[in-house]
Amino acid sequence: MHDLVLRRARITDGPSGPGQDGGLVDIAVSGGLIAAIEPTGDPGTAAAAREEIDCAGLVVIPGLIESHLHLDKALLDRERPNLAGTLAGAIAVTGELKRGFTHDSVRRRSVRVLEQAVANGTTLIRAHPDVDPIAGLTGLEVMLELREQYAELVELQVVAFPQEGIERAPGTLDLLREALRRGADVIGGCTYNEADPDACRRHIDTVFALATEFGVPVDLHADFADDADDPRFALAEYIADATEQHGLQGRVAIGHATSLSGRHRADRARVLARLAETGVAVVPLPATDLHLGGRNDDTAVRRGIAPVRELWEAGVTTAYSSNNVRNAFTPFGNADLLDIGLLLAQTCHLGSPADQQRILAMATTEAARVVGIADRYGLRPGAQADLVVLGTERLADVLLDRPDRRWVLKRGRVVARTTRSTELLVPQPA
Missing domain, CATH: 3.20.20.140 (Metal-dependent hydrolases)
Incomplete structure (x- = not known):
């Protein structure tokens, strides 16, 4: 069993394909290292973990x-x-x-x-x-x-x-x-x-x-x-x-x-x-x-x-x-x-x-x-699990969107979280 799995993470903007859940992946972490990166939905090594974070399609980058x-x-x-x-x-x-x-x-x-x-x-x-x-x-x-x-x-x-x-x-x-x-x-x-x-x-x-x-x-x-x-x-x-x-x-x-x-x-x-x-x-x-x-x-x-x-x-x-x-x-x-x-x-x-x-x-x-x-760095099995989950759904938009750093991980452990909410107050149509 892994220590942590980041579910439905986006690490590329490549085209989605059948059975790949829009190109998303699960990133498994054990002992502070990335243990596996598997397409979301595949019955692979990322299946079971003590803790999970649902990235819900958000971009994940190395620290x-x-x-x-x-x-x-x-x-x-x-x-x-x-x-x-x-x-x-x-x-x-x-x-x-x-x-x-x-x-x-x-x-x-x-x-x-x-x-x-x-x-x-x-x-x-x-x-x-x-x-x-x-x-x-x-x-x-x-x-x-x-x-x-x-x-x-x-x-x-x-x-x-x-x-x-x-x-x-x-x-x-x-x-x-x-x-x-x-x-x-x-x-x-x-x-x-x-x-x-x-x-x-x-x-x-x-x-x-x-x-x-x-x-x-x-x-x-x-x-x-x-x-x-x-x-x-x-x-x-x-x-x-x-x-x-x-x-x-x-x-x-x-x-x-x-x-x-x-x-x-x-x-x-x-x-x-x-x-x-x-x-x-x-x-x-x-x-x-x-x-x-x-x-x-x-x-x-x-x-x-x-x-x-x-x-x-x-x-x-x-x-x-x-x-x-x-x-x-x-x-x-x-x-x-x-x-x-x-x-x-x-x-x-x-x-x-x-x-x-x-x-x-x-x-x-x-x-x-x-x-x-x-x-010992990067998004690959064996690398240290220094990762950032960003509040954007496209890798190409990371600089432009100035996204929240939703979760920051050091050696597989969450060390910072940022969550913000914006509410647009507009008149409701009659």
Whole structure:
């Protein structure tokens, strides 16, 4: 007998056929894993269970993955907004606010957004707490604590992230080492936040050396500018070379990468091919990238996002994420990946049904590759039963409908429910 069966679930928009109940399936869960997926009505292994959920034709997707989220800096906009609206302004404002961080204040803000993300269908978060002489290890310590305390609701990967640079902030390297010794899952980097291009390359070299020493993946903030005129924001190829040299293919991600869109087409194609060849993933962060971009333009103001369609065509693993929620970098957001996906579709000329389904994959199966869990993820027998039942009956309409997350499951257990009712009050005909 199974622990749970999701009855009459829709996992594709394929045509219905005789005896298939409109193409619906039953998803059986045992021991936290998907045990079977059988057409509804078939006398298969999904027949008996201790608990059942009738999806009644609603769409079921794998759990959403926030592959790049700064929980420690969330909700700071109430304390001090970034009036300049620039990346430099965001770093400066946040640097000042970090001086007042305490364990309790970071935890309180982080928990609020983490729980919001879970309610919105997120089952894994890769969190990037700042590790530097200003914040010390406060954010990292909170994330490690939450990783244990919230393990039954959401998987938390913790990135040791040197927001202030490494050479620019003496003492950061020692803090990064300590963060990795304490159990950080990933080594981060902020490649552009050094004094000159040579220092930026040394920053990358240091990050990759730490990744090799501690056996962890790499997740870099890189090439976050409107164009690549400043060589500090044209380091994607250098990152690809470092990935190959250190044998980390498939274990490196670049967040932002907006300056790729500002390169000439032939140059861009060459760089994208190199990223694909070395297995370096790119994670656009549209809410932040749109907000901070083009601040020095007086006409034809740019709103750069990494060239998503070209990344797809080049074969680069591509996800997207919320990045920040209501702070100096992004004064918007609810930790809702479907909202971010719709924003990406609207701003990157990705309007076809096929495009929108690919965007959904960027927050699910593609993101799983970015964070290294593809071998245990997805809608298939043997995968971990991290699932979301959405309040819509067509997979193609998931982004457009902004559906309720009716049930969110982590390892086969319901961890969040959302039910809403709408009543239209109209005069009744005589």
